[in-house]
Amino acid sequence: METQNEQQKASIQSLEWRGDHLRILDQTFLPSRTVFSDLRDVGRVWDAIKKLRVRGAPAIGIAASYGFYMGLKDVADENFSSFWIEVQRIAEYLGSSRPTAVNLFWALDRIKNSIYAIKDKPIPEIKEHVLKIAKTIHDEDRRVCKQIGLNGQTLIGKKAKILTHCNTGSLATSEFGTALSMIYHAHIGGKNIHVWVDETRPLLQGARLTAWELTQAEIPMALITDSMAGFLMKQGKVDLIVVGTDRVAANGDMANKIGTYSLAVLAKAHNIPFYVAAPLSSMDMSISSGDEIPIEERDGKEIYEIGGSKIAPDRIPTYNPAFDVTPAELITAYITEKGIIKPDFATNLKALF
Amino acid sequence: METQNEQQKASIQSLEWRGDHLRILDQTFLPSRTVFSDLRDVGRVWDAIKKLRVRGAPAIGIAASYGFYMGLKDVADENFSSFWIEVQRIAEYLGSSRPTAVNLFWALDRIKNSIYAIKDKPIPEIKEHVLKIAKTIHDEDRRVCKQIGLNGQTLIGKKAKILTHCNTGSLATSEFGTALSMIYHAHIGGKNIHVWVDETRPLLQGARLTAWELTQAEIPMALITDSMAGFLMKQGKVDLIVVGTDRVAANGDMANKIGTYSLAVLAKAHNIPFYVAAPLSSMDMSISSGDEIPIEERDGKEIYEIGGSKIAPDRIPTYNPAFDVTPAELITAYITEKGIIKPDFATNLKALF
Numbered sequence: 213m214e215t216q217n218e219q220q221k222a223s224i225q226s227l228e229w230r231g232d233h234l235r236i237l238d239q240t241f242l243p244s245r246t247v248f249s250d251l252r253d254v255g256r257v258w259d260a261i262k263k264l265r266v267r268g269a270p271a272i273g274i275a276a277s278y279g280f281y282m283g284l285k286d287v288a289d290e291n292f293s294s295f296w297i298e299v300q301r302i303a304e305y306l307g308s309s310r311p312t313a314v315n316l317f318w319a320l321d322r323i324k325n326s327i328y329a330i331k332d333k334p335i336p337e338i339k340e341h342v343l344k345i346a347k348t349i350h351d352e353d354r355r356v357c358k359q360i361g362l363n364g365q366t367l368i369g370k371k372a373k374i375l376t377h378c379n380t381g382s383l384a385t386s387e388f389g390t391a392l393s394m395i396y397h398a399h400i401g402g403k404n405i406h407v408w409v410d411e412t413r414p415l416l417q418g419a420r421l422t423a424w425e426l427t428q429a430e431i432p433m434a435l436i437t438d439s440m441a442g443f444l445m446k447q448g449k450v451d452l453i454v455v456g457t458d459r460v461a462a463n464g465d466m467a468n469k470i471g472t473y474s475l476a477v478l479a480k481a482h483n484i485p486f487y488v489a490a491p492l493s494s495m496d497m498s499i500s501s502g503d504e505i506p507i508e509e510r511d512g513k514e515i516y517e518i519g520g521s522k523i524a525p526d527r528i529p530t531y532n533p534a535f536d537v538t539p540a541e542l543i544t545a546y547i548t549e550k551g552i553i554k555p556d557f558a559t560n561l562k563a564l565f
Numbered sequence: 566m567e568t569q570n571e572q573q574k575a576s577i578q579s580l581e582w583r584g585d586h587l588r589i590l591d592q593t594f595l596p597s598r599t600v601f602s603d604l605r606d607v608g609r610v611w612d613a614i615k616k617l618r619v620r621g622a623p624a625i626g627i628a629a630s631y632g633f634y635m636g637l638k639d640v641a642d643e644n645f646s647s648f649w650i651e652v653q654r655i656a657e658y659l660g661s662s663r664p665t666a667v668n669l670f671w672a673l674d675r676i677k678n679s680i681y682a683i684k685d686k687p688i689p690e691i692k693e694h695v696l697k698i699a700k701t702i703h704d705e706d707r708r709v710c711k712q713i714g715l716n717g718q719t720l721i722g723k724k725a726k727i728l729t730h731c732n733t734g735s736l737a738t739s740e741f742g743t744a745l746s747m748i749y750h751a752h753i754g755g756k757n758i759h760v761w762v763d764e765t766r767p768l769l770q771g772a773r774l775t776a777w778e779l780t781q782a783e784i785p786m787a788l789i790t791d792s793m794a795g796f797l798m799k800q801g802k803v804d805l806i807v808v809g810t811d812r813v814a815a816n817g818d819m820a821n822k823i824g825t826y827s828l829a830v831l832a833k834a835h836n837i838p839f840y841v842a843a844p845l846s847s848m849d850m851s852i853s854s855g856d857e858i859p860i861e862e863r864d865g866k867e868i869y870e871i872g873g874s875k876i877a878p879d880r881i882p883t884y885n886p887a888f889d890v891t892p893a894e895l896i897t898a899y900i901t902e903k904g905i906i907k908p909d910f911a912t913n914l915k916a917l918f
Contacts, residue, residue, distance in 0.1 A: 439824030471792030519874030
């Protein structure tokens with residue numbers, strides 16, 4: 213199974229179901245140490261999500277699904293009504309681990325609905341069904357990520373120099389990731405690529421996580437500060453840019469990690485393609501434009517404190533938006549599991565749904 | 566002397582000659598502690614420059630000048646030829662403290678030439694002359710910085726929101742600085758300004774030094790990561806950008822701290838004026854364009870280590886240019902001690918010299 217081996221080498225498994233428990237790659241130790249943790253009950257899963265040992269919206273949804281199964285496994289089998297009370301209690305408990313994570317609630321609701329749909333079956337059978345759904349959620353994400361990578365790698369030249377921002381890889385998903393999946397698949401396909409990794413201040417997901425993933429996969433790369441991207445483009449050292457997204461509006465505007473908008477403007481000024489990898493689940497057709505996407509402002513500590521050391525005067529005022537909005541006209545194409553979507557996005561995104 | 570008081574409040578003295586010794590504000594303790602050090606001999610001055618206790622090209626030149634005087638003060642007065650040997654020895658010694666600093670050699674050469682020009686005078690008189698030149702170099706820088714500020718503040722509106730990069734203030738010069746001098750003088754003049762301070766990765770001069778200076782002067786400000794500047798512009802939160810420069814070419818291209826080029830492209834895309842504060846001493850008419858300016862690449866440690874903690878995997882490849890080059894067409898105007906220079910720069914810069 214050569215292809216399988218190649219893939220193993222190219223992509224880290226951040227989550228793995230091992231018969232009766234979930235093994236996770238604990239992201240709080242990265243990049244200095246690679247620590248896997250075995251989570252054997254729902255409490256440990258709750259804790260892992262809470263403490264960001266698992267992060268990235270798809271990865272959180274998957275972990276919670278397995279946690280749901282482990283929480284239900286030892287509940288008494290007598291009757292459905294007492295079982296159902298436990299189902300609701302566990303869903304609420306897991307939901308409290310990271311209350312803003314959309315994928316978490318989506319996964320919990322999906323499992324609750326499936327349980328209720330077969331409420332007349334024997335309870336042991338229902339329990340096994342929950343594990344099956346958890347595995348399905350995991351598998352579906354794996355397929356979506358892989359397909360985005362396969363679709364997107366066609367846009368990457370044989371010797372492409374690719375710039376990326378934040379972490380959109382295996383650590384945030386089941387496997388391969390979204391934007392990073394394009395890069396993994398170009399590499400697996402034998403292309404001689406080089407990746408520029410934006411460190412991604414303030415939380416340094418590029419430096420801590422993407423640089424680590426690419427190093428593991430032996431994909432040639434170099435770490436830069438966010439402020440260097442423009443100068444690289446000016447020197448002709450960037451052939452294309454690939455990023456992920458948190459939410460796409462119906463007109464093709466999209467929100468992503470702070471710094472993405474600047475990259476898109478710089479890409480346009482240098483005539484460099486700017487691609488956004490986006491599973492259909494991140495497209496929100498109920499929102500007409502990016503103006504309607506609320507921008508979360510986070511604690512200034514993320515800016516003035518790094519790894520426990522203060523880099524600026526005490527009580528300094530800051531402005532710390534976690535995301536920015538990139539307008540549709542700066543985006544060359546969206547890469548989805550259903551194919552590559554080009555402008556006019558308003559029309560072409562609508563056609564997908 | 567109300568004006569004097571206002572200025573005292575608005576600008577830190579990073580260097581002060583106190584009759585028989587030099588007092589410096591030790592920048593290695595900033596921003597957590599404000600420590601002044603009294604340097605009473607040439608060895609201490611050498612050490613202060615070497616260890617970046619004094620930094621910024623003009624500030625280094627001034628400190629070295631006073632150090633030169635302190636080094637010569639106790640040299641035997643017998644005859645000029647033995648005195649001259651000491652002059653050369655001390656100049657060489659001070660020059661070894663920071664071999665790439667242009668202002669350092671410029672100051673040392675100026676003093677050496679002045680000594681030689683009066684070699685027939687009594688040696689005690691020559692020594693006093695050296696102190697006088699050191700004070701002149703200090704005063705000249707003060708006048709240049711102040712005049713840049715006075716000239717430049719006319720470009721700043723009454724409620725301007727100004728974005729700046731790196732540290733171009735009192736800490737890098739005798740007083741007020743260059744780009745920051747425009748900001749200080751707008752504030753002293755009663756304008757109700759707000760300053761966005763780019764943290765300026767990798768070495769964080771914005772977060773560590775500019776944020777500290779503006780806090781001391783009670784000028785309203787907020788610290789941001791470099792990646793946030795574009796999104797601020799998009800939201801209409803930036804009225805103008807002011808930066809300094811390390812070297813201006815005859816055609817108006819210029820080199821400055823990495824990240825400056827990206828800001829200039831973003832400014833153009835958002836129709837925001839992009840001003841460069843530049844003493845005439847930073848203009849190099851021997852260089853026809855920015856392509857001829859060599860770009861120093863520095864150690865990757867500056868990127869993957871912050872305040873002693875590692876933010877990326879070990880032995881990660883990096884790219885770390887310390888400067889970038891901004892082409893003339895992205896620059897709205899140069900602010901000099903001789904006035905505001907607008908395009909066509911090739912013609913108008915030449916006319917200055």
